[in-house]
Amino acid sequence: MNIDIKNVKFFDSFTRSIITQCMEELKDSEFALPLDRKEKALRVLKVFYRKRGHNNVPKAGNNAILMNLAYWQLEKMLLSKEKTIWIKEYNSFDKDREIGGFTLDSKDIVTAYTSDILHELSHFIQYNLYYGVGMKTWSIMRKPHGNGFKSVYRYLRNKYFNDVNIRNAFIDKHKEIVLGKTNRTNVIELPENIFNLPIPENGKAIRSNAKYVQLYSLIYNNELKVSDIITAMKIDNSNPANKVRVYISDLRNRLKDIYSPTIAAQILPTKNFFNNAFEYGQGDQNSSYKINPTIKLD
Numbered sequence: 001m002n003i004d005i006k007n008v009k010f011f012d013s014f015t016r017s018i019i020t021q022c023m024e025e026l027k028d029s030e031f032a033l034p035l036d037r038k039e040k041a042l043r044v045l046k047v048f049y050r051k052r053g054h055n056n057v058p059k060a061g062n063n064a065i066l067m068n069l070a071y072w073q074l075e076k077m078l079l080s081k082e083k084t085i086w087i088k089e090y091n092s093f094d095k096d097r098e099i100g101g102f103t104l105d106s107k108d109i110v111t112a113y114t115s116d117i118l119h120e121l122s123h124f125i126q127y128n129l130y131y132g133v134g135m136k137t138w139s140i141m142r143k144p145h146g147n148g149f150k151s152v153y154r155y156l157r158n159k160y161f162n163d164v165n166i167r168n169a170f171i172d173k174h175k176e177i178v179l180g181k182t183n184r185t186n187v188i189e190l191p192e193n194i195f196n197l198p199i200p201e202n203g204k205a206i207r208s209n210a211k212y213v214q215l216y217s218l219i220y221n222n223e224l225k226v227s228d229i230i231t232a233m234k235i236d237n238s239n240p241a242n243k244v245r246v247y248i249s250d251l252r253n254r255l256k257d258i259y260s261p262t263i264a265a266q267i268l269p270t271k272n273f274f275n276n277a278f279e280y281g282q283g284d285q286n287s288s289y290k291i292n293p294t295i296k297l298d
């Protein structure tokens, strides 16, 4: 079963599930970390879909695991017309039989992404040994892709990934954990940040300088009246309430495209203002907006 690369919610849960297992089992290895590092890994993890910007490739360090689903290798797979593709690893060890690149069905983004998780998790482990346990003991971990990193990554690759049967069982297990949960709870949770909203089919990513991002952020954590929005956004024209209506429509349309009209209406209820706007022309300055970040489906 193929999973849409823009399904951030799936990949977020999938990554958490894999990191949880790896970190729990790591304590029996030479790379054992203090127990709280599993929670730390899950706390600093961010899974997102972002086409541009400095964080385009997945990366990780002592205090971050950043997994971008829009990075070039996964994009290349989506565009590939070949049946198989070489999943490239870091140049200096791309040819290593255990931690190097590998040939994969070009549609199999979940498996390619799983190797990214193991690679980035290895960086997190590497730097938590170096900065967290001791720079003297773990001086081998200092270089980003040095021997220390390679030994951690080799451990994870051999344990979970290099044998194709073990790998498939590992991936299927975590897929099932995530999809089972999703079906059981029937809850839609909006991401904490607007940039992590899934991008609608044929849609554009949200630009960080777009004016309605500011509006969205404003109403995300507050319940705002139209008059507050006009003040906060410094909207200065002959019909500012109508301008607010335009912004809200843009946001609602995006939510509709992502989640369906019914769900969008629950996330951002707009009925009052839209009715009032038609009635009064200027709109109702006292109407208010609030994003509901969690929606329960019937």
Ligand SMILES: [Zn+2]
Binding pocket: 090, 119, 123, 145
């Ligand atoms: Zn790396």
